[in-house]
Amino acid sequence: MLPFxxxxxxxxxxxxxxxxxxxxxxxGFLIRRNIITVFMCIELMLNAVNLSFVTFSYMWRQVDGHxxxxxxxxxxxxxxxxxxxxxxxxxxxxxxxxIDRINSLKN
Amino acid sequence: MDVFLFFLFAAxxxxxxxxxxxxxxxxxxxxxxxxxxVSLAALYLLLGAEFIAAAQVIVYAGAIMVxxxxxxxxxxxxSEETEPVNALSRFLGLPLLLVMVGLLSVVMxxxxxxxxxxxxxxxxxxxxxxxxxxxxxxxxxPFEATSVLILIAILGAVVLAMREVD
Amino acid sequence: xxxxxxxxxxxxxxxxxxxxxLAYLQLLERKVIAHIxxxxxxxxxxxxxxxxxxxxxxxxxxxxxxxxxxxNRTFYILAPFFAVFFALIPICLIxxxxxxxxxxxxxxxxxxxxxxxxxMVLAIGSIGIYGIALGGxxxxxKYSLLGSLRSSAQxxxxxxxLTIAIATPLLLANxxxxxEITQAQSGFYFGFLPRWxxxxxxxxxxxxxxxxxxxxxxxxxxxxxxxxxxxxxxIGGFHTEYSSxxxxxFFMAEYAGIVTICSIGTVLFLGGYNPLFPPELGSNxxxxxxxxxxxxxxxxxxxxxxxxxxxxxxxxxxxxFLGIAAIFAVPxxxxxxxxxxxxVMKAGVLIFLFIWVRGTLPRFRYDQLMAFAWKFLFPIAxxxxxxxxxxxxxxx
Numbered sequence: 001m002l003p004f005x006x007x008x009x010x011x012x013x014x015x016x017x018x019x020x021x022x023x024x025x026x027x028g029f030l031i032r033r034n035i036i037t038v039f040m041c042i043e044l045m046l047n048a049v050n051l052s053f054v055t056f057s058y059m060w061r062q063v064d065g066h067x068x069x070x071x072x073x074x075x076x077x078x079x080x081x082x083x084x085x086x087x088x089x090x091x092x093x094x095x096x097x098x099i100d101r102i103n104s105l106k107n
Numbered sequence: 108m109d110v111f112l113f114f115l116f117a118a119x120x121x122x123x124x125x126x127x128x129x130x131x132x133x134x135x136x137x138x139x140x141x142x143x144x145v146s147l148a149a150l151y152l153l154l155g156a157e158f159i160a161a162a163q164v165i166v167y168a169g170a171i172m173v174x175x176x177x178x179x180x181x182x183x184x185x186s187e188e189t190e191p192v193n194a195l196s197r198f199l200g201l202p203l204l205l206v207m208v209g210l211l212s213v214v215m216x217x218x219x220x221x222x223x224x225x226x227x228x229x230x231x232x233x234x235x236x237x238x239x240x241x242x243x244x245x246x247x248x249p250f251e252a253t254s255v256l257i258l259i260a261i262l263g264a265v266v267l268a269m270r271e272v273d
Numbered sequence: 274x275x276x277x278x279x280x281x282x283x284x285x286x287x288x289x290x291x292x293x294x295l296a297y298l299q300l301l302e303r304k305v306i307a308h309i310x311x312x313x314x315x316x317x318x319x320x321x322x323x324x325x326x327x328x329x330x331x332x333x334x335x336x337x338x339x340x341x342x343x344x345n346r347t348f349y350i351l352a353p354f355f356a357v358f359f360a361l362i363p364i365c366l367i368x369x370x371x372x373x374x375x376x377x378x379x380x381x382x383x384x385x386x387x388x389x390x391x392x393m394v395l396a397i398g399s400i401g402i403y404g405i406a407l408g409g410x411x412x413x414x415k416y417s418l419l420g421s422l423r424s425s426a427q428x429x430x431x432x433x434x435l436t437i438a439i440a441t442p443l444l445l446a447n448x449x450x451x452x453e454i455t456q457a458q459s460g461f462y463f464g465f466l467p468r469w470x471x472x473x474x475x476x477x478x479x480x481x482x483x484x485x486x487x488x489x490x491x492x493x494x495x496x497x498x499x500x501x502x503x504x505x506x507x508i509g510g511f512h513t514e515y516s517s518x519x520x521x522x523f524f525m526a527e528y529a530g531i532v533t534i535c536s537i538g539t540v541l542f543l544g545g546y547n548p549l550f551p552p553e554l555g556s557n558x559x560x561x562x563x564x565x566x567x568x569x570x571x572x573x574x575x576x577x578x579x580x581x582x583x584x585x586x587x588x589x590x591x592x593x594f595l596g597i598a599a600i601f602a603v604p605x606x607x608x609x610x611x612x613x614x615x616x617v618m619k620a621g622v623l624i625f626l627f628i629w630v631r632g633t634l635p636r637f638r639y640d641q642l643m644a645f646a647w648k649f650l651f652p653i654a655x656x657x658x659x660x661x662x663x664x665x666x667x668x669x
Contacts, residue, residue, distance in 0.1 A: 008109050008110075008224030008225050008227075009109050009110055009153075009224060009225045010219070010222075010223065011219040011223045011224065011225055012212075012215050012216050012218075012219040012223075013113065013117075014113075014150070014154070014225065015212075015215035015218065015219055016208075016211075016212045016215050016216075017117050017120065017121070017150075018215075019208055019211035019212055019215060020121060020124075020208055021120060021121065021124050021143070022211070023204055023207050023208045024121070024124040024125060024127075024128055025124065025128075026204075026207070027128060027200070027204050028127060028128035031192075031196075031200070032128065032187070033187055033188070033189075034133055034184075034187040036133045036136075036137075036175065036178065036179055037127075037133050037136050037187065039175075040127060040136055040137060040140050040175065041127070041128065043140060043167075044124060044127060044140060044143060047144060047147055047167070050147070050163075051147055051150065051151075054150075054151050054156045054159060055154060055219075057154075057156065057233075058154045058155060058156075058225060058230050059219060059223065061230055061232065062232070063232050063233060063237050063238055063241050064241065064245075066156050066158065066159045066233055066238050067238065067241055067245075067246050069156075070159065070162060070238070070242070071246075071249060071250075071253055073162060073166045073167065074166075074253045074256070074257060075253065075256065076166075076167070076171060077166060077170060077257070077260075078256050078257050078259075078260035079260075080171045080174055080175070081174065081260045081261065081263075081264040082260050082263045082267070084175065084178045084264075085263065085264040085265075085267035085268050086267060087178060088178060088182075088267075088268060089267050089268070091182050091184075096184075097182065097184050097187075098187070098188060134345075134348065134407075134410065138348070138403075138407070141400075141403070145400070148396075157388060157389045158389055158392070161389050161392035161393055161395075161396045164397070164399065164400065165392070165395055165396045165399050168399070168400055169396065169398075169399025169400055169402070169432075170399065170429070173399075173402055173403075173406070173425055173429055176403070176406055176407075176410075176425070177406075177422070177426070180406065180409075180410045180418065180421070180422060181422065183418075234388050234389065235388075235389055235392065235449050
């Protein structure tokens with residue numbers, strides 16, 4: 001069979017993957033201009049952190065990391081509900097989703 | 108097999124994440140994010156977190172992202188307008204991002220030395236029973252607190268959505 | 274390597290039977306609806322329209338595959354694949370029988386049994402929405418968009434009631450593995466009443482079952498809740514702009530969804546592959562007698578057939594039925610065939626219920642549908658959950 005059938009994956013690879021995803025999410029948060037996309041980048045960052053929680057949970061052979069991940073999911077759900085309601089209201093009031101246009105406090 | 112599956116799903120996750128950031132239409136971004144979430148669920152399975160993997164798909168991919176797609180379809184505003192990017196961020200952005208990933212990776216390698224390996228099936232404590240037991244004993248108070256949080260969020264969303272626009 | 278080979282063989286068998294079932298389910302639906310409405314239904318292709326699915330498949334494949342110019346091409350093409358893909362996966366978790374030994378290999382009569390099997394089925398089912406949602410949106414047509422918006426809202430709403438209805442039998446079974454849930458329902462009360470979850474003490478799950486079935490109608494977008502494709506309001510709903518194999522994809526996904534949800538209902542509430550009454554009372558002979566009876570009816574009708582070709586086809590099918598009866602009469606094959614027979618019978622009754630309801634009830638109005646989900650079904654399911662959990666806690 002293929003050479004990599006045997007052997008496991010170093011734990012650090014999972015953590016580095018989580019770091020890469022977090023960095024991508026952060027960069028998207030900075031460069032995108034559509035509120036919904038920005039919001040999705042936040043979700044991506046939360047997911048990346050979840051991965052590191054589950055990995056640490058594996059590392060210490062404890063379930064606590066899973067519980068924290070579970071809480072993050074619940075909070076993300078609450079955040080999405082409120083956040084999307086806010087986005088809907090903003091769109092009704094201003095007719096745009098570009099975050100640069102929603103700057104009436106500036107003037 | 109472990110290595111192969113890890114690289115498969117890691118590649119899907121990173122590819123979808125990059126696509127999320129680069130696509131200008133929110134629907135494409137949302138579908139990419141679903142790809143990231145589903146491949147992360149597969150990685151959770153490799154890490155022995157069966158329940159969390161299922162919850163990830165149900166809660167994130169099945170509920171939160173449906174809400175996103177619903178809102179995107181409802182507003183239907185089309186692609187994002189591209190704004191002029193300032194020169195500093197154009198040239199320094201990617202290098203700084205790589206520096207950030209590098210720094211994080213150094214810390215991660217320090218925390219978890221490469222000698223420790225993940226083998227599928229060597230940790231089986233992530234079933235529904237184990238998570239449930241801990242959730243209702245040690246983490247009972249936070250659990251109840253999150254249920255109140257959810258209730259508040261529902262009320263908030265309803266109030267926000269109901270208010271008439273002046 | 275044995276494991277991989279075995280898995281591939283099992284997957285091939287299940288995929289073949291499942292896909293054939295999907296094709297014939299559509300014929301069954303057309304026939305049953307037709308008889309409810311007092312008309313013969315498909316009649317031309319093969320005896321009594323028996324080969325109609327074949328003709329349909331050939332028609333759908335050879336039809337021109339139109340991609341309208343105004344659609345969002347990527348998602349328009351992707352959506353039917355999404356729908357079919359996620360509709361077909363859950364069947365690999367359904368247990369059709371217990372552990373059996375065949376040619377010296379011990380294996381489950383199920384593709385795989387996960388410890389969190391039921392949650393996985395729910396998870397895959399919850400992704401299934403995207404096929405319809407994306408299809409409607411990508412069509413760039415306001416009727417399609419309305420259809421898919423309605424569908425997403427409806428499926429999210431009913432998923433809640435469905436999940437809570439599913440949670441109650443889990444309290445009795447105390448596990449999430451579908452195989453173990455089925456095993457928890459084996460045995461009989463007083464020697465004849467099966468210990469299925471709809472009969473099981475301390476709190477028979479009959480309400481839960483009714484809620485499950487109602488929510489299942491909505492989940493699979495069937496009448497009386499077929500809002501997404503309400504013809505007289507939305508033309509064809511989310512699949513208005515689809516033709517040829519892409520349309521067939523959505524069609525297949527709908528039927529696969531029905532089969533899956535009926536199987537889940539069978540496993541959770543109707544005891545899976547456990548027989549209706551104990552083998553001591555002769556349940557092992559039921560299939561043989563059933564097919565024998567079918568053969569007898571066919572031969573009887575062949576004697577007084579009016580058309581000349583019925584004089585050939587009726588005895589032909591009669592002989593086939595006799596053959597099946599003979600297979601079921603061999604005690605050596607019972608461990609393999611009987612569980613599958615009981616499972617298929619129960620799932621079949623549920624599927625028939627789906628078709629029957631479609632032929633009977635009119636469509637709900639959209640606001641009624643939402644109000645029904647949130648103000649009636651959800652609270653009832655919640656009350657049922659609380660009562661069940663209380664009783665389980667007291668008893669154990």
